Amino acid sequence: MTVQLKGKREAITIRWIPKYTFLERAGHWLHTATFVPLALTGMILFFPFLQPLAQGPAGQFFRLVHRIAAVLFGLIPIVYFIIQPRRLLMNIREFLFDKEDIGWLKNAFGYYVLGRHGIMPPQGRFNTGEKMNGLIMMAAWVLLGLSGLIMWFAKGVLPSGLFQAMVIIHDVMMIISVCMLLVHLYLAIAHPLMWAGLVSMRFGVTSAEYAAEHHAKWYYGPKRAMELYEAQKRQAAGTEH
C-alpha cells in the first residue's frame, strides 16, 4: 500500500503483514467493552466522592450493570478457549517473560518517555510492556473474577472475614489493572511514536518494516533476531569509540 503522509513530498510504500487473528481482536475489544464499564461502575462503590451515584436506585442500577458486564467479562476467555484452545494457550505462553524482557525494561524509560533511539533487545509478537499488560489482565481476570463471585454468591453464607478479604483483593486488583489500562490507553492512542499498535488491533495487520524493528523475534525468528541484535550492538559500540 502506498501512502502520502501529511507534509511529506514523497509517498512511502507500506507492506502489510498479518499480526492478529480475527478472534484475538474480537477478544481484545470485547474485553475492553466489558472492562471499562466494570471499572467505572465499580469505582462508584470505591471512591467516597462518587457517593451520590451509589445511593438508592442509582446505586442498585450500577451494581446490576457491574454484574452483567462481569458475566460477559468472565465468559470471553472461556468462549475463546472453546473455539481455539491451542491459540489461547499459545497467547498465554507469548505473555511469559524471557531474558530479553529485562533488557527492554532497562531501556524502556529512555525509549518510550524520553524518545531516545536506543537499541532495544528483540521482541516477540508482544513486547515486554504488552506482556506486562497481558499478565496483569490475566491476573485480574482470575482474582477479580474469584473475589467477585465470592462476594456475589457467598455473602452471608461463608464467614464474613472471607468477604472482607475479597473486598480488599478486588479493590487492590482494580487499582493495579486500571493503572495498567491508563498506560495502555496512552501508548495506544496518544503516544506520538506508537501508531502501529492501534492499527494492528483494529485491522489485524502491521507494517513489515515496523515489525522488523519492534518485533524482530516474531518477524525474523529468535535466532536471526539475536544475530541482528548482536550486530547492531557491535556497530553501535564501534561508532562510539
Place this chain on the structure above:
Amino acid sequence: MSRVAMLIDESKCTACRGCQVACKQWNDLQGWEYSHTRNRGSYENPPDLSPQTWTRIRFNEYEGPDGFRWLFLKEGCMHCGDPACVAVCPTGALKKQPNGLVSFEKDLCNGCGYCTQFCPFHIPRLEVANPLTGEAKSSKCVFCQDRVSNNLLPACVKTCPAKALDFGDRDEMIAKGKARVQALLERGYSEANLYGENLVGGLGRLYVLIAPPEAYGLPANPQYPASAAFWQKIVQPLGSVAFGAAILGIIGAFFVIRRNIRMEEVQ
C-alpha cells in the same frame, strides 16, 4: 451534644418479649417469621435477627456455679462509638448522629451489604429481593430515631414491663449500670459485669450481665475490623494517589516526548 445510650439490665429481663412486639409495632415490621415458627429445641422465637426483626431475646442455656439457668439477651444494634458499618457504607445511608445514634436511611441504601459483613457484632441484616441482581436493602435497629428525637423513649424501653430497659444520657446510663453491677455483686452474683463501656469506641447499648459475656454469646473483646481500617484508610487513599500519579505521569510523559521529537526535527 452528649451521647445517648440504652442500658439493658439482663438480671431483670424475664424474656416476655414485649420489646420484640413493640419494636415491630412501632417500626411497622412484618411478623411473618411467627407464622413460620418451628420447634428448634428452644423457646426463643424468631430464631434470629432478620430484616424484619431488629431486636430479639436470645435464650442462652447456661451451666453456671449455681447450676443450670437461662441467660436472656436482648439483641440488637450496639450503636458503636466507632461504627465500622458507617465507614464502609458507600451510600451514606448509615450515619453516626451527633448524639451517637447510628441511623439508617433506607432510601439511600443500594443493597451492597458491606455493613452486614463488616459489623463486629453481625447485626445488620440484608433483605434480599433478588440474589442474582443483588437487589436488596439493609436494616437494623435505629434506637427509634423518630421517637428519640421527639423526646420519647424507644418503643422497646417504653414497653418493658420488668423495667429492665433504660435509655438516656450515656454517662448517666454508665453510672446506673455500675451501681446495678455493684448491687448485684453484693447480692452474691459474683460474675456480674457491665458490658460495652469502652468496647469499639464505647457502645451505645450497655448490658448489665450476671455471667461472662461469652455465656451470653457476646464477643468478650470485639474489635473494629482491621480489614475495614485497611480498606478505608490505606487502600482507598492509595487508589486515588495511584490514579492521580498515573494520569499526571502520562500527561507529563506526553509533553516530554513531544518536545524531544520536535527538538530532534529542529536539529
